[in-house]
Amino acid sequence: MALSWNEIKKRALEFSEEYKGATKENAETQSFYNDFFNVFGTSRRRVASFEEPVKKLGDKKGRVDLFWKGMLLIEQKSSGKDLSKAKEQALSYFPNLKEHEIPKYILVSDFQNFELYDLEEDTEIKFKLEDLHNNVNHFGFIAGYTKRKFEDQEPVNIKAGELIGELHDRLVENGYVGTELEQFLIRMLFCLFADDTGIFEKDSFKFYIEVRTNEDGSDLGSHIEHIFQVLNKSKDQRQKNIDEELNNFPYINGGLFEGYLPIVQFDSTMRDQLIKCCNFDWSQISPAIFGAMFQSATNQEKRRNLGAHYTSEKNIMKIIKPLFLDDLYERFNSISQTAKLKELHEHIASLKFLDPACGCGNFLIIAYRELRELELQIIKKLYGTQAVLDVSVLVKVNIDQFYGIEIEELPAKIAEVAMWLVDHQMNIKLSEALGQYFARIPLTNINNIVHANALRMQWQDLVEPTELSYILGNPPFYGKQYQTAEQKEDMASVFHRVKGYGVLDFVTAWYIKAAQFIQNTKIKVAFVSTNSISQGEQVGILWNELFNNYGIKIHFAHRTFAWSNEARGKAAVFCVIIGFANYDADQKFIYEYETPKSEPHEVKAKNINGYLVEGSDIALTSRTKALSNVPEIKFGNQPIDDGGLIFNDEEYNHFITKYPEKANLLRKYIGAKELINCGQRWCLWLKGIEPKQYCNIPEVLERLKKVQDFRKSRKSAPTSDIQDFPYLFASERHPDSGSYIAIPSVSSERRKYVPIVFYSSDIICSNLCLIIPNATLYHFGILTSLMHNDWMRYTAGRLKSDYRYSNKLVYNNFPFPKNPSEKHIQTIEQKAQGVLDARAKYPDSGLADLYNPLTMPKELVKAHKELDKAVDRSYRKAVFKDERERIEFLFNLYQEYLEEEKK
Numbered sequence: 001m002a003l004s005w006n007e008i009k010k011r012a013l014e015f016s017e018e019y020k021g022a023t024k025e026n027a028e029t030q031s032f033y034n035d036f037f038n039v040f041g042t043s044r045r046r047v048a049s050f051e052e053p054v055k056k057l058g059d060k061k062g063r064v065d066l067f068w069k070g071m072l073l074i075e076q077k078s079s080g081k082d083l084s085k086a087k088e089q090a091l092s093y094f095p096n097l098k099e100h101e102i103p104k105y106i107l108v109s110d111f112q113n114f115e116l117y118d119l120e121e122d123t124e125i126k127f128k129l130e131d132l133h134n135n136v137n138h139f140g141f142i143a144g145y146t147k148r149k150f151e152d153q154e155p156v157n158i159k160a161g162e163l164i165g166e167l168h169d170r171l172v173e174n175g176y177v178g179t180e181l182e183q184f185l186i187r188m189l190f191c192l193f194a195d196d197t198g199i200f201e202k203d204s205f206k207f208y209i210e211v212r213t214n215e216d217g218s219d220l221g222s223h224i225e226h227i228f229q230v231l232n233k234s235k236d237q238r239q240k241n242i243d244e245e246l247n248n249f250p251y252i253n254g255g256l257f258e259g260y261l262p263i264v265q266f267d268s269t270m271r272d273q274l275i276k277c278c279n280f281d282w283s284q285i286s287p288a289i290f291g292a293m294f295q296s297a298t299n300q301e302k303r304r305n306l307g308a309h310y311t312s313e314k315n316i317m318k319i320i321k322p323l324f325l326d327d328l329y330e331r332f333n334s335i336s337q338t339a340k341l342k343e344l345h346e347h348i349a350s351l352k353f354l355d356p357a358c359g360c361g362n363f364l365i366i367a368y369r370e371l372r373e374l375e376l377q378i379i380k381k382l383y384g385t386q387a388v389l390d391v392s393v394l395v396k397v398n399i400d401q402f403y404g405i406e407i408e409e410l411p412a413k414i415a416e417v418a419m420w421l422v423d424h425q426m427n428i429k430l431s432e433a434l435g436q437y438f439a440r441i442p443l444t445n446i447n448n449i450v451h452a453n454a455l456r457m458q459w460q461d462l463v464e465p466t467e468l469s470y471i472l473g474n475p476p477f478y479g480k481q482y483q484t485a486e487q488k489e490d491m492a493s494v495f496h497r498v499k500g501y502g503v504l505d506f507v508t509a510w511y512i513k514a515a516q517f518i519q520n521t522k523i524k525v526a527f528v529s530t531n532s533i534s535q536g537e538q539v540g541i542l543w544n545e546l547f548n549n550y551g552i553k554i555h556f557a558h559r560t561f562a563w564s565n566e567a568r569g570k571a572a573v574f575c576v577i578i579g580f581a582n583y584d585a586d587q588k589f590i591y592e593y594e595t596p597k598s599e600p601h602e603v604k605a606k607n608i609n610g611y612l613v614e615g616s617d618i619a620l621t622s623r624t625k626a627l628s629n630v631p632e633i634k635f636g637n638q639p640i641d642d643g644g645l646i647f648n649d650e651e652y653n654h655f656i657t658k659y660p661e662k663a664n665l666l667r668k669y670i671g672a673k674e675l676i677n678c679g680q681r682w683c684l685w686l687k688g689i690e691p692k693q694y695c696n697i698p699e700v701l702e703r704l705k706k707v708q709d710f711r712k713s714r715k716s717a718p719t720s721d722i723q724d725f726p727y728l729f730a731s732e733r734h735p736d737s738g739s740y741i742a743i744p745s746v747s748s749e750r751r752k753y754v755p756i757v758f759y760s761s762d763i764i765c766s767n768l769c770l771i772i773p774n775a776t777l778y779h780f781g782i783l784t785s786l787m788h789n790d791w792m793r794y795t796a797g798r799l800k801s802d803y804r805y806s807n808k809l810v811y812n813n814f815p816f817p818k819n820p821s822e823k824h825i826q827t828i829e830q831k832a833q834g835v836l837d838a839r840a841k842y843p844d845s846g847l848a849d850l851y852n853p854l855t856m857p858k859e860l861v862k863a864h865k866e867l868d869k870a871v872d873r874s875y876r877k878a879v880f881k882d883e884r885e886r887i888e889f890l891f892n893l894y895q896e897y898l899e900e901e902k903k
């Protein structure tokens with residue numbers, strides 16, 4: 001185990017005294033550096049060699065004074081020699097070194113002067129021998145200490161995943177597979193971490209493999225199993241005559257090395273791969289990526305994009321900071337009294353956390369690390385530079401404050417190991433800060449992370465609600481169409497009394513389970529979720545249940561953003577984060593994003609509703625009748641015809657050429673795609689046309705027969721009811737005369753405005769559009785304004801990321817202006833006509849081109865802005881500043897309309 005910094009400083013002073021007269025390179029270098037390494041509690045012969053032969057440029061040969069491959073290269077000179085030339089000489093050895101041999105540090109010295117170059121950080125430290133004790137922290141890597149950095153580690157993480165993945169592949173090729181392989185790799189990963197982080201004596205695992213096993217790998221498997229057995233036994237239980245090198249390994253406990261595994265049969269290639277893993281610096285790996293790295297090792301596709309399976313720490317902080325960390329630091333920063341600090345210390349040691357879908361433990365790991373970081377700040381503030389006899393009595397935060405539920409056994413086990421690792425890393429950080437070594441070895445068993453189905457188990461069987469402080473995590477995202485039969489059964493077990501739950505995302509089940517668990521408590525909850533649960537029909541079903549039946553109040557929310565990760569391709573899912581509790585909060589915060597990938601802006605809110613905007617706790621439900629006094633909206637016409645009634649351009653031209661007198665049988669046929677992209681199709685529209693006009697046309701009769709056969713083959717009742725009328729659309733909702741508004745059912749999220757149009761009744765709209773017969777230019781103006789489009793963005797469902805317009809949710813719930821004046825109506829109609837006129841200037845461009853944010857014509861942009869102002873002023877005198885102000889106003893107005901409707 002690593003020496004304490006106090007001990008290292010003590011040894012450094014003794015070393016400086018002993019070698020203050022050293023001057024000669026040849027005579028004293030070896031004893032000098034043997035003792036130098038001993039200052040840090042590391043045996044030089046384990047890690048580094050003297051006079052290592054290397055090739056220089058031009059096939060010249062050289063010898064490195066002292067070489068620790070992959071870590072440190074030392075060039076030693078006699079007293080008074082030029083150390084800048086010594087550095088040049090050190091660099092001359094680099095060109096022919098293998099990648100894993102290239103050192104991170106160069107040290108040049110003339111015994112009395114030291115210059116240490118950190119090649120990764122591009123820094124240099126210069127000091128004299130007598131000041132070594134004040135500079136030992138720069139050599140912490142020799143003792144096994146590491147300066148932690150948790151950001152920008154993607155290349156390191158990916159390299160680690162590739163290394164362990166290659167070892168996995170070799171094992172699989174030789175038939176070592178299944179759960180035994182998984183357990184073996186977990187143990188190996190722990191040993192690799194332990195070798196570089198002070199759990200083991202520095203590089204002792206690597207040294208044992210390199211020195212004590214055959215180069216052909218024939219005995220490596222049995223030696224590794226022997227190490228595993230030793231790690232599982234306390235020293236007083238080991239045999240008296242055990243090999244000294246084996247006995248140096250500490251007792252690990254925790255059940256990690258419990259149980260026998262079949263011995264792996266290694267060969268020379270596999271042994272080389274394991275040594276390559278040992279040469280990697282595992283201390284740089286955050287335990288938060290431990291699980292993703294392990295899983296990627298077992299899957300080559302995942303390995304190529306490791307970051308896609310690892311949640312970035314930046315995103316995890318978006319949950320834990322507003323959930324608990326910001327409050328704790330605010331309290332910490334406001335305290336000056338010792339008694340209050342100690343009270344805060346006791347408080348954080350009493351907090352308990354649950355992740356009910358913990359996976360490999362990322363959220364628990366980061367939450368624990370941040371709590372330990374705060375504890376370290378408290379300890380520093382309490383004790384400063386005071387000498388502390390026993391650091392262990394100061395540490396009150398422990399991993400037994402953290403609980404997890406995971407449905408898969410392997411990730412649950414990985415989470416346990418990762419929690420041990422982060423605990424050790426924080427212990428090392430504490431040791432560095434206080435100058436006294438502290439570690440919790442042997443490990444204690446972790447009973448708080450369980451392998452179970454969180455939707456079926458009672459969470460209080462793991463931790464009582466009265467004991468718990470916070471629930472957090474990232475439950476699985478599966479839309480209704482992607483849920484397995486088992487997941488649907490899980491949903492039914494949670495939502496059995498909630499009407500319409502079948503449309504909900506799988507993640508919502510955790511919201512209900514959490515809401516049930518936190519009743520009459522002060523527990524705060526925060527989950528990452530798909531943004532669909534704050535949009536469209538899901539809002540009314542989920543949030544009405546949470547608000548009305550469980551008394552849930554939203555405390556903070558991150559609106560839609562890209563839940564990115566550390567993938568090279570930066571794959572992302574569009575998510576929200578919602579923090580809630582069973583009690584109200586004085587301060588609530590909404591985190592707004594200008595774009596899904598931008599940084600958020602914090603906005604205070606009086607109340608946050610299910611759409612994650614300021615407003616009362618309302619959630620829209622489907623309405624069959626509009627809230628305002630406006631024309632009825634309908635779906636377009638549905639053929640259910642297997643294509644029999646639909647003509648493309650070629651088929652249309654052929655028919656018209658052959659039967660020019662029958663052109664009245666065909667009408668333009670417009671779906672969402674044609675509406676937006678200026679496409680064109682045609683349909684047989686035989687409603688109201690006498691049979692004698694088409695009963696002798698073979699092409700028509702063939703098509704009608706196709707329609708009838710198709711409808712007969714379908715078992716659904718609506719289809720069978722219309723199978724005897726193949727000449728009619730299955731659903732005909734078309735106005736007989738006049739014009740109507742058409743709205744595409746799906747539109748790109750990139751557009752500021754959903755493209756809507758006026759059509760005359762001779763054009764037939766499909767059921768992929770919604771139509772509003774009897775609508776006026778005034779209605780068109782309201783619907784194509786930002787006021788309505790902003791409302792749509794919040795209340796519409798999504799098809800992937802595109803908006804899915806809903807008649808029952810979006811249109812029927814939209815609060816049109818209340819009693820607009822004739823002047824306002826006329827102004828809106830004038831500005832709406834201006835939008836149509838601006839479009840007409842570009843007859844060859846479809847609406848997709850006209851409403852593309854990159855190509856929208858200047859005249860059209862101006863016309864829409866004028867219309868937006870006119871519509872805004874029909875609601876109130878002042879123009880709305882932004883989307884948030886509009887939507888908050890509309891939700892308040894919606895609430896007023898509901899209350900008036902009840903009277």
